[in-house]
Amino acid sequence: xxxxxxxxxxxxxxxxxxxxxxxxxxxxxxxxxxxxxxxxxxxxxxxxxxxxxxxxxxxxxxxxxxxxxxxxxxxxxxxxxxxxxxxxxxxxxxxxxxxxxxxxxxxxxxxxxxxxxxxxxxxxxxxxxxxxxxxxxxxxxxxxxxxxxxxxxxxxxxxxxxxxxxxxxxxxxxxxxxxxxxxxxxxxxxxxxxxxxxxxxxxxxxxxxxxxxxxxxxxxxxxxxxxxxxxxxxxxxxxxxxxxxxxxxxxxxxxxxxxxxxxxxxxxxxxxxxxxxxxxxxxxx
Amino acid sequence: xxxxxxxxxxxxxxxxxxxxxxxxxxxxxxxxxxxxxxxxxxxxxxxxxxxxxxxxxxxxxxxxxxxxxxxxxxxxxxxxxxxxxxxxxxxxxxxxxxxxxxxxxxxxxxxxxxxxxxxxxxxxxxxxxxxxxxxxxxxxxxxxxxxxxxxxxxxxxxxxxxxxxxxxxxxxxxxxxxxxxxxxxxxxxxxxxxxxxxxxxxxxxxxxxxxxxxxxxxxxxxxxxxxxxxxxxxxxxxxxxxxxxxxxxxxxxxxxxxxxxxxxxxxxxxxxxxxxxxxxxxx
Numbered sequence: 001x002x003x004x005x006x007x008x009x010x011x012x013x014x015x016x017x018x019x020x021x022x023x024x025x026x027x028x029x030x031x032x033x034x035x036x037x038x039x040x041x042x043x044x045x046x047x048x049x050x051x052x053x054x055x056x057x058x059x060x061x062x063x064x065x066x067x068x069x070x071x072x073x074x075x076x077x078x079x080x081x082x083x084x085x086x087x088x089x090x091x092x093x094x095x096x097x098x099x100x101x102x103x104x105x106x107x108x109x110x111x112x113x114x115x116x117x118x119x120x121x122x123x124x125x126x127x128x129x130x131x132x133x134x135x136x137x138x139x140x141x142x143x144x145x146x147x148x149x150x151x152x153x154x155x156x157x158x159x160x161x162x163x164x165x166x167x168x169x170x171x172x173x174x175x176x177x178x179x180x181x182x183x184x185x186x187x188x189x190x191x192x193x194x195x196x197x198x199x200x201x202x203x204x205x206x207x208x209x210x211x212x213x214x215x216x217x218x219x220x221x222x223x224x225x226x227x228x229x230x231x232x233x234x235x236x237x238x239x240x241x242x243x244x245x246x247x248x249x250x251x252x253x254x255x256x257x258x259x260x261x262x263x264x265x266x267x268x269x270x271x272x273x274x275x276x277x278x279x280x281x282x283x284x285x
Numbered sequence: 286x287x288x289x290x291x292x293x294x295x296x297x298x299x300x301x302x303x304x305x306x307x308x309x310x311x312x313x314x315x316x317x318x319x320x321x322x323x324x325x326x327x328x329x330x331x332x333x334x335x336x337x338x339x340x341x342x343x344x345x346x347x348x349x350x351x352x353x354x355x356x357x358x359x360x361x362x363x364x365x366x367x368x369x370x371x372x373x374x375x376x377x378x379x380x381x382x383x384x385x386x387x388x389x390x391x392x393x394x395x396x397x398x399x400x401x402x403x404x405x406x407x408x409x410x411x412x413x414x415x416x417x418x419x420x421x422x423x424x425x426x427x428x429x430x431x432x433x434x435x436x437x438x439x440x441x442x443x444x445x446x447x448x449x450x451x452x453x454x455x456x457x458x459x460x461x462x463x464x465x466x467x468x469x470x471x472x473x474x475x476x477x478x479x480x481x482x483x484x485x486x487x488x489x490x491x492x493x494x495x496x497x498x499x500x501x502x503x504x505x506x507x508x509x510x511x512x513x514x515x516x517x518x519x520x521x522x523x524x525x526x527x528x529x530x531x532x533x534x535x536x537x538x539x540x541x542x543x544x545x546x547x548x549x550x551x552x553x554x555x556x557x558x559x560x561x562x563x564x565x566x567x568x
Binding site for chain 2: 005006007008009010011013014015017018021022024025026028029032080083086088090094096097098099100101103104105106107108109111112113115116120121122123126130157161165169189211214217218220221224225238239242243246247252255256259260262263266270
Protein backbone atom coordinates (compact mmCIF):
# COMPACT_ATOMS: atom_id res chain seq x y z
CA UNK A 1 0.00 0.00 0.00
CA UNK A 2 1.10 3.57 -0.63
CA UNK A 3 3.86 4.89 -2.85
CA UNK A 4 7.27 3.31 -2.27
CA UNK A 5 8.75 6.39 -0.64
CA UNK A 6 5.93 7.15 1.83
CA UNK A 7 7.24 4.62 4.33
CA UNK A 8 10.69 6.10 4.13
CA UNK A 9 9.37 9.57 5.03
CA UNK A 10 7.87 8.16 8.22
CA UNK A 11 11.15 6.56 9.22
CA UNK A 12 13.55 9.26 8.14
CA UNK A 13 13.40 11.56 11.22
CA UNK A 14 14.24 8.72 13.59
CA UNK A 15 17.01 7.46 11.32
CA UNK A 16 18.56 10.94 11.03
CA UNK A 17 18.57 11.38 14.80
CA UNK A 18 20.14 7.95 15.28
CA UNK A 19 22.75 8.61 12.60
CA UNK A 20 23.69 11.86 14.34
CA UNK A 21 23.81 10.30 17.78
CA UNK A 22 25.33 6.93 16.92
CA UNK A 23 26.99 6.77 13.51
CA UNK A 24 28.70 10.13 13.81
CA UNK A 25 30.21 9.48 17.26
CA UNK A 26 31.48 6.09 16.10
CA UNK A 27 33.19 7.65 13.07
CA UNK A 28 34.60 10.40 15.26
CA UNK A 29 35.97 7.85 17.76
CA UNK A 30 37.83 6.08 14.96
CA UNK A 31 39.30 9.43 13.85
CA UNK A 32 40.33 10.40 17.39
CA UNK A 33 41.98 7.04 18.00
CA UNK A 34 44.29 7.55 15.02
CA UNK A 35 45.57 11.06 15.71
CA UNK A 36 47.64 12.75 18.40
CA UNK A 37 46.74 15.90 20.32
CA UNK A 38 47.73 18.06 17.35
CA UNK A 39 45.68 16.13 14.80
CA UNK A 40 48.64 14.29 13.22
CA UNK A 41 48.17 10.69 12.16
CA UNK A 42 49.71 8.24 14.65
CA UNK A 43 49.44 4.66 15.88
CA UNK A 44 50.74 5.57 19.33
CA UNK A 45 47.33 5.64 21.00
CA UNK A 46 46.80 1.97 20.28
CA UNK A 47 50.29 1.05 21.48
CA UNK A 48 49.82 3.10 24.62
CA UNK A 49 46.60 1.36 25.58
CA UNK A 50 47.67 -2.13 24.52
CA UNK A 51 51.05 -2.14 26.26
CA UNK A 52 50.08 -1.78 29.95
CA UNK A 53 49.17 -4.98 31.79
CA UNK A 54 46.10 -3.21 33.19
CA UNK A 55 44.34 -3.29 29.79
CA UNK A 56 44.64 -7.06 29.61
CA UNK A 57 43.60 -7.37 33.25
CA UNK A 58 40.53 -5.19 32.69
CA UNK A 59 39.54 -7.27 29.67
CA UNK A 60 39.91 -10.58 31.52
CA UNK A 61 37.98 -9.15 34.46
CA UNK A 62 35.24 -8.15 32.04
CA UNK A 63 35.08 -11.66 30.54
CA UNK A 64 35.04 -13.18 34.02
CA UNK A 65 32.34 -10.76 35.19
CA UNK A 66 30.08 -11.19 32.15
CA UNK A 67 30.62 -14.94 31.83
CA UNK A 68 30.21 -15.65 35.54
CA UNK A 69 27.10 -13.49 35.74
CA UNK A 70 25.39 -15.02 32.72
CA UNK A 71 25.72 -18.63 33.83
CA UNK A 72 23.90 -17.91 37.08
CA UNK A 73 21.47 -15.39 35.61
CA UNK A 74 20.28 -17.94 33.05
CA UNK A 75 20.11 -20.89 35.47
CA UNK A 76 18.38 -18.97 38.27
CA UNK A 77 16.16 -17.05 35.85
CA UNK A 78 15.00 -20.27 34.16
CA UNK A 79 14.34 -21.97 37.51
CA UNK A 80 12.37 -18.93 38.68
CA UNK A 81 10.37 -18.94 35.45
CA UNK A 82 9.51 -22.64 35.84
CA UNK A 83 8.40 -21.92 39.40
CA UNK A 84 6.32 -18.89 38.37
CA UNK A 85 4.62 -20.95 35.68
CA UNK A 86 3.17 -23.38 38.26
CA UNK A 87 -0.31 -22.75 39.54
CA UNK A 88 -0.45 -21.68 43.17
CA UNK A 89 -2.13 -19.16 45.38
CA UNK A 90 -0.31 -15.79 45.39
CA UNK A 91 1.43 -16.47 42.09
CA UNK A 92 0.79 -13.05 40.57
CA UNK A 93 2.17 -11.33 43.67
CA UNK A 94 5.33 -13.46 43.55
CA UNK A 95 5.66 -12.67 39.83
CA UNK A 96 5.53 -8.93 40.53
CA UNK A 97 7.98 -9.13 43.42
CA UNK A 98 10.46 -11.14 41.35
CA UNK A 99 10.71 -8.29 38.87
CA UNK A 100 11.52 -5.61 41.41
CA UNK A 101 15.32 -6.08 41.49
CA UNK A 102 15.37 -5.52 37.76
CA UNK A 103 13.25 -2.34 37.85
CA UNK A 104 15.07 -0.46 40.59
CA UNK A 105 17.88 1.91 39.68
CA UNK A 106 21.26 0.17 39.41
CA UNK A 107 22.81 2.77 41.66
CA UNK A 108 20.30 1.99 44.42
CA UNK A 109 21.06 -1.72 44.13
CA UNK A 110 24.77 -0.90 44.24
CA UNK A 111 24.65 1.28 47.37
CA UNK A 112 22.26 -0.99 49.24
CA UNK A 113 24.36 -4.09 48.58
CA UNK A 114 27.54 -2.16 49.41
CA UNK A 115 25.97 -1.29 52.76
CA UNK A 116 24.91 -4.89 53.34
CA UNK A 117 28.41 -6.14 52.50
CA UNK A 118 30.03 -3.51 54.74
CA UNK A 119 32.88 -5.16 56.65
CA UNK A 120 32.13 -3.83 60.12
CA UNK A 121 28.46 -2.83 60.14
CA UNK A 122 27.11 -4.97 57.29
CA UNK A 123 24.21 -7.31 57.91
CA UNK A 124 25.75 -10.06 55.79
CA UNK A 125 28.87 -10.45 57.92
CA UNK A 126 26.63 -10.36 60.99
CA UNK A 127 24.37 -13.13 59.70
CA UNK A 128 27.23 -15.31 58.50
CA UNK A 129 29.32 -14.98 61.65
CA UNK A 130 26.18 -15.47 63.76
CA UNK A 131 25.42 -18.71 61.90
CA UNK A 132 29.11 -19.73 62.20
CA UNK A 133 29.45 -19.97 58.43
CA UNK A 134 32.53 -17.77 58.65
CA UNK A 135 34.64 -17.39 61.82
CA UNK A 136 35.32 -13.66 61.48
CA UNK A 137 33.92 -10.78 59.39
CA UNK A 138 35.22 -10.70 55.81
CA UNK A 139 36.10 -7.53 53.91
CA UNK A 140 34.00 -8.69 50.96
CA UNK A 141 34.69 -5.68 48.76
CA UNK A 142 38.34 -5.19 49.68
CA UNK A 143 39.53 -8.81 49.70
CA UNK A 144 41.08 -9.87 46.40
CA UNK A 145 39.44 -13.30 46.45
CA UNK A 146 35.92 -12.13 47.21
CA UNK A 147 35.49 -8.83 45.37
CA UNK A 148 34.68 -10.25 41.92
CA UNK A 149 32.42 -13.09 43.14
CA UNK A 150 30.49 -10.58 45.27
CA UNK A 151 30.09 -8.18 42.33
CA UNK A 152 28.95 -11.08 40.14
CA UNK A 153 26.43 -12.14 42.79
CA UNK A 154 24.99 -8.62 42.94
CA UNK A 155 24.82 -8.49 39.14
CA UNK A 156 23.06 -11.87 39.07
CA UNK A 157 20.52 -10.63 41.63
CA UNK A 158 19.86 -7.53 39.53
CA UNK A 159 19.30 -9.26 36.18
CA UNK A 160 17.99 -12.81 36.75
CA UNK A 161 14.43 -11.39 36.95
CA UNK A 162 14.75 -10.27 33.34
CA UNK A 163 15.62 -13.83 32.28
CA UNK A 164 12.69 -15.04 34.37
CA UNK A 165 10.04 -12.89 32.62
CA UNK A 166 11.39 -13.65 29.18
CA UNK A 167 11.53 -17.41 29.80
CA UNK A 168 8.12 -17.27 31.49
CA UNK A 169 6.66 -15.72 28.34
CA UNK A 170 8.28 -18.52 26.36
CA UNK A 171 6.85 -21.15 28.73
CA UNK A 172 3.35 -19.75 28.41
CA UNK A 173 3.56 -20.08 24.63
CA UNK A 174 4.24 -23.84 24.79
CA UNK A 175 1.14 -25.76 23.63
CA UNK A 176 -0.46 -27.70 26.49
CA UNK A 177 -0.94 -30.85 24.40
CA UNK A 178 2.82 -31.47 24.45
CA UNK A 179 2.61 -31.87 28.22
CA UNK A 180 -0.52 -33.97 27.98
CA UNK A 181 1.22 -36.32 25.59
CA UNK A 182 4.18 -36.55 27.96
CA UNK A 183 1.87 -37.29 30.87
CA UNK A 184 0.24 -40.11 28.93
CA UNK A 185 3.73 -41.51 28.43
CA UNK A 186 4.28 -41.29 32.20
CA UNK A 187 6.99 -38.60 32.20
CA UNK A 188 8.08 -37.16 35.54
CA UNK A 189 8.21 -33.42 36.26
CA UNK A 190 11.94 -33.16 35.60
CA UNK A 191 11.68 -35.28 32.47
CA UNK A 192 9.08 -32.82 31.19
CA UNK A 193 11.40 -29.93 31.98
CA UNK A 194 14.32 -31.58 30.22
CA UNK A 195 12.59 -33.02 27.13
CA UNK A 196 9.78 -30.52 26.50
CA UNK A 197 10.26 -27.24 28.33
CA UNK A 198 13.94 -26.56 27.66
CA UNK A 199 13.92 -27.40 23.93
CA UNK A 200 10.81 -25.23 23.50
CA UNK A 201 12.27 -22.17 25.23
CA UNK A 202 15.70 -22.57 23.64
CA UNK A 203 15.18 -19.66 21.17
CA UNK A 204 14.19 -17.36 24.04
CA UNK A 205 17.20 -18.50 26.05
CA UNK A 206 19.55 -17.80 23.16
CA UNK A 207 18.07 -14.34 22.59
CA UNK A 208 18.16 -13.47 26.29
CA UNK A 209 21.70 -14.76 26.75
CA UNK A 210 23.06 -12.62 23.96
CA UNK A 211 21.17 -9.60 25.26
CA UNK A 212 22.73 -10.26 28.66
CA UNK A 213 26.17 -10.40 27.06
CA UNK A 214 25.62 -6.98 25.47
CA UNK A 215 24.29 -5.47 28.70
CA UNK A 216 27.08 -7.12 30.66
CA UNK A 217 29.76 -5.68 28.39
CA UNK A 218 28.12 -2.33 28.94
CA UNK A 219 27.58 -2.55 32.66
CA UNK A 220 29.50 0.17 34.41
CA UNK A 221 27.04 1.24 37.09
CA UNK A 222 27.31 -1.57 39.65
CA UNK A 223 31.09 -1.90 39.68
CA UNK A 224 31.78 1.81 39.36
CA UNK A 225 29.45 2.67 42.23
CA UNK A 226 30.67 -0.11 44.53
CA UNK A 227 34.44 -0.40 44.02
CA UNK A 228 35.38 2.03 41.22
CA UNK A 229 37.45 -0.86 39.84
CA UNK A 230 39.41 -1.41 43.03
CA UNK A 231 41.07 -2.74 45.07
CA UNK A 232 44.23 -2.42 42.97
CA UNK A 233 42.31 -2.77 39.66
CA UNK A 234 41.07 -6.21 40.70
CA UNK A 235 37.53 -5.35 39.62
CA UNK A 236 38.48 -2.96 36.85
CA UNK A 237 36.60 -3.73 33.61
CA UNK A 238 37.19 -2.25 30.16
CA UNK A 239 34.23 0.21 30.12
CA UNK A 240 35.42 1.69 33.42
CA UNK A 241 38.98 1.85 32.08
CA UNK A 242 37.69 3.84 29.08
CA UNK A 243 35.78 6.16 31.39
CA UNK A 244 38.81 6.71 33.62
CA UNK A 245 41.19 7.24 30.69
CA UNK A 246 38.87 9.89 29.28
CA UNK A 247 37.51 11.67 32.32
CA UNK A 248 40.09 11.11 35.05
CA UNK A 249 43.31 11.19 33.00
CA UNK A 250 41.82 13.27 30.14
CA UNK A 251 43.57 11.07 27.54
CA UNK A 252 40.78 11.39 25.00
CA UNK A 253 42.78 9.89 22.13
CA UNK A 254 43.90 6.84 24.09
CA UNK A 255 40.37 6.41 25.42
CA UNK A 256 39.15 6.53 21.82
CA UNK A 257 41.66 3.85 20.79
CA UNK A 258 40.47 1.60 23.60
CA UNK A 259 36.86 2.38 22.62
CA UNK A 260 37.54 1.23 19.07
CA UNK A 261 39.06 -2.06 20.25
CA UNK A 262 36.18 -2.56 22.67
CA UNK A 263 33.69 -1.66 19.97
CA UNK A 264 35.11 -4.27 17.59
CA UNK A 265 34.69 -6.99 20.21
CA UNK A 266 31.14 -5.81 20.94
CA UNK A 267 30.33 -5.56 17.22
CA UNK A 268 31.40 -9.16 16.64
CA UNK A 269 29.02 -10.22 19.38
CA UNK A 270 26.20 -8.08 17.96
CA UNK A 271 26.82 -9.60 14.53
CA UNK A 272 26.50 -13.08 16.00
CA UNK A 273 23.31 -11.96 17.78
CA UNK A 274 21.70 -10.74 14.56
CA UNK A 275 22.81 -13.83 12.61
CA UNK A 276 21.84 -16.39 15.22
CA UNK A 277 18.46 -15.07 16.43
CA UNK A 278 16.32 -15.22 13.28
CA UNK A 279 17.53 -18.70 12.29
CA UNK A 280 16.84 -19.93 15.81
CA UNK A 281 13.34 -18.50 15.88
CA UNK A 282 12.64 -20.06 12.49
CA UNK A 283 13.96 -23.41 13.65
CA UNK A 284 11.59 -23.36 16.60
CA UNK A 285 8.48 -22.76 14.54
CA UNK B 286 -1.41 -18.53 26.16
CA UNK B 287 -1.94 -21.67 28.16
CA UNK B 288 -0.89 -22.28 31.69
CA UNK B 289 0.98 -25.49 31.78
CA UNK B 290 -0.01 -26.45 35.27
CA UNK B 291 -3.61 -25.24 35.13
CA UNK B 292 -5.16 -28.60 34.46
CA UNK B 293 -2.88 -30.52 36.74
CA UNK B 294 -3.89 -31.18 40.32
CA UNK B 295 -0.90 -30.42 42.54
CA UNK B 296 0.17 -33.08 44.99
CA UNK B 297 0.69 -31.77 48.54
CA UNK B 298 4.43 -32.48 48.40
CA UNK B 299 4.77 -30.60 45.12
CA UNK B 300 2.73 -27.72 46.48
CA UNK B 301 4.96 -27.52 49.57
CA UNK B 302 8.04 -27.43 47.37
CA UNK B 303 6.46 -24.65 45.30
CA UNK B 304 5.72 -22.57 48.39
CA UNK B 305 9.16 -23.06 49.90
CA UNK B 306 10.81 -22.07 46.63
CA UNK B 307 8.49 -19.05 46.32
CA UNK B 308 9.32 -17.87 49.82
CA UNK B 309 13.05 -18.14 49.11
CA UNK B 310 12.56 -16.23 45.86
CA UNK B 311 10.58 -13.45 47.54
CA UNK B 312 13.09 -13.12 50.39
CA UNK B 313 16.05 -12.94 47.98
CA UNK B 314 14.32 -10.28 45.88
CA UNK B 315 12.99 -8.14 48.70
CA UNK B 316 15.58 -8.43 51.46
CA UNK B 317 17.80 -5.56 50.23
CA UNK B 318 14.77 -3.27 50.12
CA UNK B 319 13.66 -4.26 53.59
CA UNK B 320 17.16 -3.56 54.85
CA UNK B 321 17.24 -0.26 52.95
CA UNK B 322 13.92 0.78 54.50
CA UNK B 323 15.01 -0.26 58.01
CA UNK B 324 18.36 1.51 57.65
CA UNK B 325 16.65 4.68 56.44
CA UNK B 326 14.79 5.10 59.73
CA UNK B 327 17.75 4.44 62.01
CA UNK B 328 19.85 7.15 63.59
CA UNK B 329 23.50 7.33 62.64
CA UNK B 330 24.93 5.88 65.90
CA UNK B 331 22.59 2.93 65.58
CA UNK B 332 23.70 2.31 61.99
CA UNK B 333 27.25 2.07 63.26
CA UNK B 334 26.61 -0.46 66.03
CA UNK B 335 28.23 -3.87 66.22
CA UNK B 336 26.40 -6.20 66.06
CA UNK B 337 23.77 -4.48 63.87
CA UNK B 338 20.20 -4.23 65.18
CA UNK B 339 17.52 -5.81 63.03
CA UNK B 340 14.83 -3.32 64.02
CA UNK B 341 15.52 0.31 64.86
CA UNK B 342 15.45 0.81 68.64
CA UNK B 343 14.47 4.44 68.18
CA UNK B 344 12.92 4.93 64.71
CA UNK B 345 13.41 8.37 63.22
CA UNK B 346 12.37 10.28 60.12
CA UNK B 347 15.46 12.46 60.51
CA UNK B 348 17.20 10.98 57.47
CA UNK B 349 14.19 11.81 55.32
CA UNK B 350 14.12 15.30 56.78
CA UNK B 351 17.79 15.72 55.78
CA UNK B 352 17.17 14.37 52.29
CA UNK B 353 14.07 16.47 51.65
CA UNK B 354 15.05 19.76 53.27
CA UNK B 355 18.82 19.83 53.77
CA UNK B 356 20.15 18.36 50.55
CA UNK B 357 19.98 18.86 46.79
CA UNK B 358 17.87 15.74 46.35
CA UNK B 359 14.57 17.61 45.65
CA UNK B 360 16.28 19.59 42.91
CA UNK B 361 17.80 16.41 41.45
CA UNK B 362 14.38 14.79 41.61
CA UNK B 363 13.00 17.62 39.48
CA UNK B 364 15.95 17.33 37.07
CA UNK B 365 15.36 13.60 36.76
CA UNK B 366 11.68 14.15 35.99
CA UNK B 367 12.43 16.79 33.33
CA UNK B 368 15.23 14.85 31.64
CA UNK B 369 13.54 11.43 31.75
CA UNK B 370 10.23 12.95 30.63
CA UNK B 371 11.90 14.94 27.84
CA UNK B 372 13.86 11.98 26.49
CA UNK B 373 10.75 9.79 26.65
CA UNK B 374 8.68 12.31 24.68
CA UNK B 375 11.34 12.95 22.02
CA UNK B 376 11.80 9.21 21.51
CA UNK B 377 8.06 8.59 21.48
CA UNK B 378 7.40 11.26 18.86
CA UNK B 379 10.07 9.91 16.52
CA UNK B 380 9.22 6.29 17.25
CA UNK B 381 5.50 6.67 16.46
CA UNK B 382 6.30 7.67 12.88
CA UNK B 383 9.21 5.27 12.44
CA UNK B 384 7.38 2.24 13.75
CA UNK B 385 4.31 3.06 11.64
CA UNK B 386 6.62 3.21 8.63
CA UNK B 387 8.24 -0.12 9.52
CA UNK B 388 4.97 -1.85 10.35
CA UNK B 389 2.87 -0.70 7.39
CA UNK B 390 5.14 -0.05 4.40
CA UNK B 391 7.43 -2.03 2.17
CA UNK B 392 10.38 -0.18 0.68
CA UNK B 393 13.88 -0.90 -0.43
CA UNK B 394 16.48 -1.06 2.33
CA UNK B 395 13.89 -1.57 5.06
CA UNK B 396 15.67 -4.62 6.45
CA UNK B 397 18.93 -2.69 6.66
CA UNK B 398 17.30 0.24 8.43
CA UNK B 399 15.66 -2.09 10.93
CA UNK B 400 19.02 -3.72 11.57
CA UNK B 401 20.55 -0.28 12.07
CA UNK B 402 17.94 0.55 14.71
CA UNK B 403 18.57 -2.80 16.39
CA UNK B 404 22.31 -2.07 16.48
CA UNK B 405 21.56 1.23 18.20
CA UNK B 406 19.82 -0.78 20.87
CA UNK B 407 22.79 -3.06 21.38
CA UNK B 408 25.59 -0.54 21.16
CA UNK B 409 27.96 -0.30 24.12
CA UNK B 410 27.58 3.20 25.56
CA UNK B 411 31.17 3.18 26.81
CA UNK B 412 32.40 3.01 23.22
CA UNK B 413 30.76 6.29 22.18
CA UNK B 414 30.97 8.30 25.37
CA UNK B 415 34.21 10.12 24.44
CA UNK B 416 33.10 11.53 21.06
CA UNK B 417 29.66 12.35 22.48
CA UNK B 418 31.34 14.36 25.21
CA UNK B 419 33.53 16.25 22.73
CA UNK B 420 30.58 16.92 20.43
CA UNK B 421 28.29 18.11 23.23
CA UNK B 422 31.05 20.30 24.61
CA UNK B 423 31.51 21.82 21.16
CA UNK B 424 27.77 22.51 20.98
CA UNK B 425 27.78 23.92 24.56
CA UNK B 426 25.32 21.24 25.62
CA UNK B 427 27.27 19.82 28.56
CA UNK B 428 25.37 20.51 31.79
CA UNK B 429 22.13 21.31 30.00
CA UNK B 430 18.79 19.54 30.00
CA UNK B 431 18.86 19.30 26.21
CA UNK B 432 22.27 17.64 26.20
CA UNK B 433 21.09 14.85 28.47
CA UNK B 434 17.76 14.51 26.70
CA UNK B 435 19.62 14.05 23.40
CA UNK B 436 22.02 11.41 24.67
CA UNK B 437 19.19 9.57 26.42
CA UNK B 438 17.41 9.41 23.08
CA UNK B 439 20.20 7.01 22.02
CA UNK B 440 18.94 4.61 24.65
CA UNK B 441 15.19 5.18 24.38
CA UNK B 442 14.64 5.59 20.64
CA UNK B 443 15.81 2.18 19.34
CA UNK B 444 13.86 0.29 21.96
CA UNK B 445 10.74 2.43 21.46
CA UNK B 446 10.83 1.79 17.71
CA UNK B 447 11.39 -1.89 18.28
CA UNK B 448 8.54 -2.33 20.78
CA UNK B 449 6.05 -0.13 18.89
CA UNK B 450 6.74 -1.75 15.51
CA UNK B 451 5.92 -5.19 16.83
CA UNK B 452 2.82 -3.79 18.57
CA UNK B 453 1.54 -2.05 15.41
CA UNK B 454 2.09 -5.19 13.33
CA UNK B 455 -0.40 -6.88 15.63
CA UNK B 456 -3.13 -4.32 14.81
CA UNK B 457 -5.31 -5.44 11.87
CA UNK B 458 -4.93 -3.24 8.77
CA UNK B 459 -8.61 -3.54 7.72
CA UNK B 460 -9.72 -0.51 9.70
CA UNK B 461 -6.98 1.64 8.20
CA UNK B 462 -7.82 0.48 4.71
CA UNK B 463 -11.47 1.36 5.23
CA UNK B 464 -10.51 4.84 6.42
CA UNK B 465 -8.18 5.31 3.43
CA UNK B 466 -11.02 4.45 1.07
CA UNK B 467 -13.14 7.05 2.86
CA UNK B 468 -10.49 9.58 1.94
CA UNK B 469 -8.50 9.94 5.15
CA UNK B 470 -4.87 10.94 4.72
CA UNK B 471 -1.99 8.76 5.90
CA UNK B 472 -1.37 10.96 8.93
CA UNK B 473 -5.08 11.10 9.67
CA UNK B 474 -5.18 7.31 9.68
CA UNK B 475 -2.14 7.10 11.94
CA UNK B 476 -3.44 9.58 14.52
CA UNK B 477 -7.16 8.79 14.46
CA UNK B 478 -7.14 5.04 14.00
CA UNK B 479 -3.79 3.35 14.58
CA UNK B 480 -2.54 5.27 17.60
CA UNK B 481 -5.70 4.90 19.71
CA UNK B 482 -5.56 1.17 19.02
CA UNK B 483 -1.87 1.10 19.91
CA UNK B 484 -2.45 2.77 23.28
CA UNK B 485 -1.28 -0.20 25.40
CA UNK B 486 1.90 -0.37 23.35
CA UNK B 487 2.44 3.36 23.74
CA UNK B 488 2.03 3.15 27.51
CA UNK B 489 4.52 0.27 27.67
CA UNK B 490 7.04 2.28 25.66
CA UNK B 491 6.57 5.39 27.81
CA UNK B 492 7.00 3.48 31.07
CA UNK B 493 10.04 1.60 29.81
CA UNK B 494 11.76 4.71 28.42
CA UNK B 495 11.04 6.77 31.51
CA UNK B 496 12.30 4.13 33.92
CA UNK B 497 15.43 3.51 31.84
CA UNK B 498 16.34 7.22 31.83
CA UNK B 499 15.44 7.59 35.49
CA UNK B 500 17.87 4.79 36.36
CA UNK B 501 20.66 5.78 33.98
CA UNK B 502 24.01 6.44 35.59
CA UNK B 503 27.01 6.60 33.25
CA UNK B 504 25.83 9.27 30.81
CA UNK B 505 24.60 11.36 33.72
CA UNK B 506 27.99 11.00 35.39
CA UNK B 507 29.72 12.46 32.33
CA UNK B 508 27.21 14.97 30.96
CA UNK B 509 25.69 16.36 34.16
CA UNK B 510 28.39 17.63 36.45
CA UNK B 511 26.60 20.76 37.60
CA UNK B 512 24.02 20.86 40.38
CA UNK B 513 21.49 22.54 38.11
CA UNK B 514 21.17 19.42 35.92
CA UNK B 515 22.43 16.52 38.06
CA UNK B 516 20.02 13.62 38.24
CA UNK B 517 19.13 11.47 41.25
CA UNK B 518 21.58 8.60 40.58
CA UNK B 519 24.45 11.11 40.62
CA UNK B 520 23.03 12.92 43.61
CA UNK B 521 23.20 9.75 45.67
CA UNK B 522 26.99 9.95 45.58
CA UNK B 523 26.90 13.30 47.38
CA UNK B 524 26.13 11.58 50.66
CA UNK B 525 29.57 10.01 50.52
CA UNK B 526 32.83 11.82 51.04
CA UNK B 527 36.21 10.24 50.71
CA UNK B 528 36.29 9.30 54.37
CA UNK B 529 32.72 8.97 55.44
CA UNK B 530 29.32 7.99 54.16
CA UNK B 531 26.03 9.16 55.66
CA UNK B 532 24.45 5.72 55.24
CA UNK B 533 21.14 6.87 56.75
CA UNK B 534 20.92 9.66 54.19
CA UNK B 535 21.94 7.35 51.36
CA UNK B 536 19.26 4.84 52.31
CA UNK B 537 16.56 7.52 52.66
CA UNK B 538 17.54 9.04 49.29
CA UNK B 539 17.51 5.54 47.77
CA UNK B 540 13.96 5.07 49.03
CA UNK B 541 12.95 8.42 47.52
CA UNK B 542 14.27 7.45 44.11
CA UNK B 543 13.08 3.84 44.18
CA UNK B 544 9.46 4.37 45.21
CA UNK B 545 8.32 6.24 42.05
CA UNK B 546 9.87 3.60 39.79
CA UNK B 547 8.37 0.69 41.69
CA UNK B 548 4.92 2.37 41.82
CA UNK B 549 5.02 3.15 38.11
CA UNK B 550 6.03 -0.39 37.38
CA UNK B 551 3.40 -2.01 39.60
CA UNK B 552 0.61 0.14 38.14
CA UNK B 553 1.52 -0.57 34.52
CA UNK B 554 3.03 -4.01 35.06
CA UNK B 555 0.70 -5.91 32.74
CA UNK B 556 1.29 -3.58 29.78
CA UNK B 557 4.96 -3.24 30.52
CA UNK B 558 5.75 -6.95 30.70
CA UNK B 559 3.44 -7.70 27.74
CA UNK B 560 5.11 -5.08 25.55
CA UNK B 561 8.60 -6.20 26.45
CA UNK B 562 8.10 -9.92 25.97
CA UNK B 563 6.15 -9.37 22.74
CA UNK B 564 9.12 -7.43 21.39
CA UNK B 565 11.52 -10.19 22.36
CA UNK B 566 9.61 -13.28 21.38
CA UNK B 567 8.10 -12.03 18.14
CA UNK B 568 11.04 -9.87 17.07
